[in-house]
Amino acid sequence: MVKNVFATRWGIIGVGAFIGIAAALLQKFGNPGNMGICVACFERDMAGALGFHRAAVVQYMRPEIIGFVLGSLIAALSFKEFRPRSGSAPVVRFVLGMIAMIGALVFLGCPWRAVLRIAGGDWNAVVGLLGLATGIWIGVQFLKNGYTLGRTQPGPKAAGFTLPLIMVGLLALMIIYPFVDGQDKTGVLFYSLKGPGAMHAPLLFSLGIALVIGFIAQRSRFCTMGALRDLILFRQVHLFSGFMALLVFALGTNLILGQFHPGFEGQPVAHTMHIWNFAGMLVAGLAFALAGGCPGRQLFLAGEGDGDAAVFVFGMIAGAAVAHNFGLASSPKGVGPHGIAAVFVGLVICLCIGFFMRRKVQQG
Amino acid sequence: MSVTVDARGLSCPQPVLMTINEIKGGSEKEIKVLVDSEASRENVSRAAVSQGCQLVDITQDGEEYTILLARD
Secondary structure, three states: OOOOHHHOHHHHHHHHHHHHHHHHHHHHOOOOOOOOOOHHHHHHHHHHHOOOOOOOOOOOOOHHHHHHHHHHHHHHHHOOOOOOEEOOOHHHHHHHHHHHHHHHHHHOOOHHHHHHHHHOOEOHHHHHHHHHHHHHHHHHHHHHOOEOOOOOEEOOHHHHHHHHHHHHHHHHHHHHOOOOOOOOEEOOEEOOOOOHHHOOOOHHHHHHHHHHHHHHHHHHOOOHHHHHHHHHHHOOOHHHHHHHHHHHHHHHHHHHHOOOOOEOOOOOOOOOOHHHHHHHHHHHHHHHHHHOOOHHHHHHHHHOOEHHHHHHHHHHHHHHHHHHHOOOOOEOOEOOOOHHHHHHHHHHHHHHHHHHOEOOOOOO | OEEEEEOOOOOOOHHHHHHHHHHHHOOOOEEEEEEOOHHHHHHHHHHHHHOOOEEEEEEEEOOEEEEEEEOO
């Protein structure tokens, strides 16, 4: 067995630090404010680029997401960790992905972005992070009481390539139909002319950084939900040290680059409705905990062949479409017209999944 | 005597939870944990050691790992 340096304490801290610095740089090079990397927002932008929703300000085929999956695939293949597998309640995972995305879009960010928002001085995200921790805490109670989505089964090798190949296809579309100045559609792809979707770092820069992050995150098992979950469940700080490194290094880089602007008001792609920042992230956190990983981790798992994680990713993309088509997603003005109802519905569904998906695990 | 915890096919954190439950609740001297991913192997080993267990041996058979733990 080869020793995996990324799985050590310093390894995970190094990975968190790299992601923090990279995210701040991506913002410097064109990504939206406090959104150097946001898995939820970027999957939402991809849903927009494909026309699954038609919110004009959030349409862009984000190379970061593509790079995360492919970087993880390369790492998994290089270290013989590519394990095609699936069958652990995929349809439930799809629903959890949808709800996770809807909750994240009420807050406006995934756990990565929650940390990046704090690192940029957006104190609204502190409230979001508390909601996330509360949601994960509820998930932990279910886990302690025997919650499970069941076992996966090993699958044919080819099955594991499904999401990575789709990502290659999406990258190809982006190259065939590139953004043309002043044009909101090229071929089949939609582009934003203003708003966060119009803000992006150069394609190769984003893709290159994302490939490295995908690679090292697969090796280190970096997971923001796992960081809080293991802390709550086992008092274990391993993943949490990576999570903290992400915060500290993003903050440091932001201070150097002049990207730190403390306050509640006027923060980029954020609103100040504390209750719904908290509640949106609570629902998202619970969904992540029940699905066993934050949105980033789901991409890395999908890259190493986990078909159930891939289904969760599709669920998130579908959730983004629903969130924007039905007015569930927030905007800098505040929650969407049906955002509050969506939080309650999402919470009830998650609680039902937590209560009913229970099975005695066979031992012996 | 030994007891076996079969955590194959289960995702995080269930293998760790099952192992810790066995360490805390069981009485056998030896605990054998079956997992089928590197992440689970690392997590279970890390958690068992932090619970004061001894990591005796890890054997690999194809895509599966058997982690042998000993209680003090």
